[in-house]
Amino acid sequence: MGKRRKRVHVGPIDMLFLLLSVGGFIFAIIGIFIPWMGGSVSSELVGESASIDGMGLFSDELGLFKGDGVFPVAMVQVFAIIAVVLSALCAVGVVLKVFEVVRIKGLLPFLFAAATIVIGALVAVFSYSLAGTMGGIDGGEILQAGNFPIVGMYFCAVGTIVSGAAMLLKRG
16 A cells, blocks of 8 residues: 555645745746836926836847946846746745645755845846946936836846745745
8 A cells, every 4th residue: 555645735824925936936037028227318408308218138238338337237137047046946945845845944945035035135236236337417407317227127126035035934
């Protein structure tokens, strides 16, 4: 006779953590592929303003911003990829914990989840650093222009942080 496997009960809290971790991973991966940087141009003198969006993380337009004093675009790209990979691993870890396929205990899951949250925050910090060094124009009333991260960065950073937090809070 074979060994009977016990039935796994997935409670509402477990389901919440499962949805948060998988949803965070989905948000992080979507964030890589949608517009990452945007900008705005306005003139009080003329009374017009326009927004510029659509620079993806791996688009050629974002690669044009190179030179002295410009934050490296490659660093933002690498950290975004690392964030997606870590959020995927957190989602897999939570799924395995919820369905009791494997028991992950000790300090390792805590450190891994904390590192995932930190990487998610660093994606946001590095993206804002890149936007700040891409240059802007402050011509008073004549012309003002600036760059800033848009929805792709927020999806990636928040998705990674949520996925890491779900793993951090899921016990046993």
